[in-house]
Every structure is written in C-alpha cells, then in structure tokens.
Amino acid sequence: MRALTWHATKDVRVLDVPDPRILEPTDAVIRVTAAAICGSDLHLYDVLSPFLHRGDILGHEAMGVVEAVGSGVRRIAVGDRVVVPFVIACGHCYMCARGLTAQCETTQGRDRGTGAELYGYTELYGSVPGGQAELLRVRLADANAQVVGHDLPDERYLYLSDILPTAWQGFRFANVPPGGSLAVLGLGPVGQLVARVASHHDVHVHAVDPVVERRLMAERHGATAYDLxxxxxESIRDATAGRGPDAVVDAVGLEAHGNPGTAFAQSAVGILPDGVAKQLMTKAGVDRLAALHLAIDLVRRGGTVSVSGVYAGAVDPMPLLAMFDKQLTMRLGQCNVHQWLPELLPLAESPGDPLGLEDLATHRVPLDQAPEMYEKFRDKQDGCIKVVLKP
Structure with a gap:
C-alpha cells in the first residue's frame, strides 16, 4: 500500500509499504477513504522528531470501510463504514469505565509514563502505524471503530476521529454558561470547531488568530475575530464589561507565536542526536507559552482556562501567582474521544450541518500530495486551514 512515512525533521514521504494485516483476534483492517492532517501532526514534522523512527507511518485522523475482521470481533463487519478515534482504548478497564479513555489501562504506556496509545504519534504513544495510508489496522476494533452511515460525505464523520471531540471537550472543560463569553486562542481546525460548538451553545465567542483567512472563517460561523x-x-476586556471572558480555550499549544528564544531552543534540540534530544526534551524541555500566558492574563477572575493545544515541556515556567490570585480553574489533557461520540454523532448527522463540518477543509488532495501539504499547512500558505487526504 501507499502511506505517508517519516524520515527526518521536515522530511515526510509517501512510499510503498507492506499492507497491514490481522495480528490479533480483536483487530480489523479498513480501507481508508479519508484521512486528515492535524495541527498536532506538525509537531512531529518539527519539534517531536527525536521520538520518531525512519519509516513510521503518520496520521491519527482516519475513516474508511472495513475490509477484514479478526475472529474475536463482534460489533463490526466487513463492509461497514467506520471512523476511528485516534485514542486506542479497550472500553472496559477502570479508566475507560469512567470515561477517561485517553488513560486506558489496557494500552497505557506504563514503561514510558504516558497515557493510552495513539495512532501515528511517536514512540511516546506506542509507535502505532497511523492512518495517512491506503489501509489501517484498527486495534481492539469493537471498542475503536465507530460505525457510521453511508449516505453523508466523509467530512461529516472524519472529524469525529479527533478534532471535533477535542473541540467539544475543550468547550465542556471551559464550563461557560449559556449567554456567557469565551475567548478562543488559535483558529486552526480545533479552534474553529471550539468557536462553532460554543456558538451552538449560545455562548459569545471572541476568537484570536494572526492569519486573516482563519479569522474570516470564524466570523462566518458567528465569532467576533481579532488579530493577534x-x-x-484590552479589546476583549472592553467587550466583556472590563472583566475578561468567562473562560479561555488555548487551541494553540507548544508552538505558539512569540517566545523566539524558546523557538530557537526547540529547533536546536530537533537536530541533536536522538538520545541526547530525548533526554533534553523529557528532563528539560520547554514550550512556547505565549498563548497559555495570554489565556491566563485574559480570563476573568474566577474563570477557567481550558487547554486543547498540545504541550510537551517538562520545566515550563508558569505564572502561579497570577493563577492563584485570580482563583483560576485550569483543565487540560488528551481528548477522551469515545466519551463524546454518543453526543457528537447525532450532531454530525444532523440536517443542515449545524457545526459547518462541510465548511472546514480548505484543501482536499490525493495522498501523494501529503508532503507538500504538510509544508503548506505549517507555513499557513494558500489559506490552508484543514487538509483532507484521499488515499
């Protein structure tokens, strides 16, 4: 099959690789009909490269049609159309039973000190082959392949693999009352969907991004958008009675604009030998924190900062005095995709497409164009906000 493979920092290639096959009775294999490039995939392209291996198959947003199932699979069958959560969970352990599927104790990386395994996302999360490929082996398929209908376009379902549940969780963590106010920092795919979910819940959205195309998209779906x-x-405080919004969602993460010194350090670590780089990142790594610090400064006293953006630093400096003095609540973490799917699937299938899922992808391209799209997405060229790959 053809698959997007990692080779070095800023070097990904679509190559012929062996087809995946059934290895465990609980496996399934799907033919991928749509995959997407996620903003967190860009961290693999640059910052997290020491934790990748040459030939790793990338991608954690995928859906398709079941081609084969193992002897132990009961809930899905050949021919079913499915979307695959990026988190690999068993569905029945202590953590899964509590809705914390991103902490699944069956796939948890205890030797690495990390949560549940993820598709296409470094040795920190199991080095599991990802879905930017023609075929995908789905682990624990009964718990990890969500059957969907055959009548609606792929994009109504594809985002259920990651960015829509991530946005939903980010909004839920923010705990904004109806009629309240929410600031969203970063209008990549997750930030766009956070803004739409909030508007759907009658929350006024103040959305911040330096890229004009992203601001225009957010405004099209009801947000008030601001340049960075x-x-x-001050502009957002003026619009919220001088207090600041009830909550802020940081949908940016570790590669925020600003922090040039930290940006240089991240780039330098990426070119060191892997053994040295891993030690530095796991013991002394720092993130670009401009977005998170802005969120803490901006939110009203007694408000909530909800973090959907990925962070990976081990020694990040935090303004604890301000956080304590303002009586802030902070919620963050990997998305528990499975917990939110029962609420989100009917919404994704709802007539009229209330979250505008068909108005998110700006680029739909064949899988072979994935390398150039990684670069275009990273550099925010050509109005690129969301890339859907068609294997």
Whole structure:
C-alpha cells in the first residue's frame, strides 16, 4: 500500500509499504477513504522528531470501510463504514469505565509514563502505524471503530476521529454558561470547531488568530475575530464589561507565536542526536507559552482556562501567582474521544450541518500530495486551514 512515512525533521514521504494485516483476534483492517492532517501532526514534522523512527507511518485522523475482521470481533463487519478515534482504548478497564479513555489501562504506556496509545504519534504513544495510508489496522476494533452511515460525505464523520471531540471537550472543560463569553486562542481546525460548538451553545465567542483567512472563517460561523496584536487583551476586556471572558480555550499549544528564544531552543534540540534530544526534551524541555500566558492574563477572575493545544515541556515556567490570585480553574489533557461520540454523532448527522463540518477543509488532495501539504499547512500558505487526504 501507499502511506505517508517519516524520515527526518521536515522530511515526510509517501512510499510503498507492506499492507497491514490481522495480528490479533480483536483487530480489523479498513480501507481508508479519508484521512486528515492535524495541527498536532506538525509537531512531529518539527519539534517531536527525536521520538520518531525512519519509516513510521503518520496520521491519527482516519475513516474508511472495513475490509477484514479478526475472529474475536463482534460489533463490526466487513463492509461497514467506520471512523476511528485516534485514542486506542479497550472500553472496559477502570479508566475507560469512567470515561477517561485517553488513560486506558489496557494500552497505557506504563514503561514510558504516558497515557493510552495513539495512532501515528511517536514512540511516546506506542509507535502505532497511523492512518495517512491506503489501509489501517484498527486495534481492539469493537471498542475503536465507530460505525457510521453511508449516505453523508466523509467530512461529516472524519472529524469525529479527533478534532471535533477535542473541540467539544475543550468547550465542556471551559464550563461557560449559556449567554456567557469565551475567548478562543488559535483558529486552526480545533479552534474553529471550539468557536462553532460554543456558538451552538449560545455562548459569545471572541476568537484570536494572526492569519486573516482563519479569522474570516470564524466570523462566518458567528465569532467576533481579532488579530493577534498588542491590544487584543484590552479589546476583549472592553467587550466583556472590563472583566475578561468567562473562560479561555488555548487551541494553540507548544508552538505558539512569540517566545523566539524558546523557538530557537526547540529547533536546536530537533537536530541533536536522538538520545541526547530525548533526554533534553523529557528532563528539560520547554514550550512556547505565549498563548497559555495570554489565556491566563485574559480570563476573568474566577474563570477557567481550558487547554486543547498540545504541550510537551517538562520545566515550563508558569505564572502561579497570577493563577492563584485570580482563583483560576485550569483543565487540560488528551481528548477522551469515545466519551463524546454518543453526543457528537447525532450532531454530525444532523440536517443542515449545524457545526459547518462541510465548511472546514480548505484543501482536499490525493495522498501523494501529503508532503507538500504538510509544508503548506505549517507555513499557513494558500489559506490552508484543514487538509483532507484521499488515499
């Protein structure tokens, strides 16, 4: 089959690789009909490269049609159309029973000190082959392949693999009352969907991003959008009775604009020998924290900061005095995709597409164009906000 494979920092290639096959009775194999490039895939392209191996298959947002199932699979069958959560969970352990599928104790990386395994996301999360490929082996398929209908376009379902549940969780963690206010920092795919979910819940959205195409998309779905400039915090406070919004969602993460010194350090670590780089990142790694610090400064006293963006630093400095003085609540973490699917599937299938799922992808391209799209997405060229790959 053809698959997107990692080879070095900023070097990904679509190559012929062996087809996946059934290895465990609980496995399934799907033919991928749509995959997507996620903003967190860009961390693999740059910052997290020491934790990848040459030939690793990337991608954690995928859906398709079941081609084969193991002897132990009961809930899905050949021919079913399915979407695959990026988190690999068993569905029945202590953590899964509590809705914390991203902490599944069956696939948890105890030797690595990490949560549940993920598709296509470094040795930290199991080095599991990902879905930017023609075929995907789905582990624990009964718990990890969500059957969907055959009548609606792929994009109504594809985002259920990651970015829509991630946005939903980010909004739920923010705990904004109806009629309240929410600031969303970063209008990549997750930030766009956070803004739409909030508007769907009658929350006024103040959305911040330096890229004009992203602001225009957010405004099309009801947000008030702001450029990222020195006055953005004051502008949003002025619009929220001088207090700041009830909550802020940081949908940016570790590669925020600003922090040039940290950006240089991240780039330098990426070119060191893997053994040295891993030690530095796991013991002394730092993130670019401009977005998170802005969120803490911007939110009203007694408010909530909800973090959907990925962070990976081990010694990040945090303004604890401000957080304590303002009586802030902070919620963050990997998305528990499975917990949210029962709420989200009917919404994805709802007539009228209330979250505008068919108005998110800006680029739909064959799988072979994935390498150039990684670069275009990273550099925010050509109005690129969301890339859907068609194997």
């Amino acid at each position: 400039d020195d006055d953005v915090a």
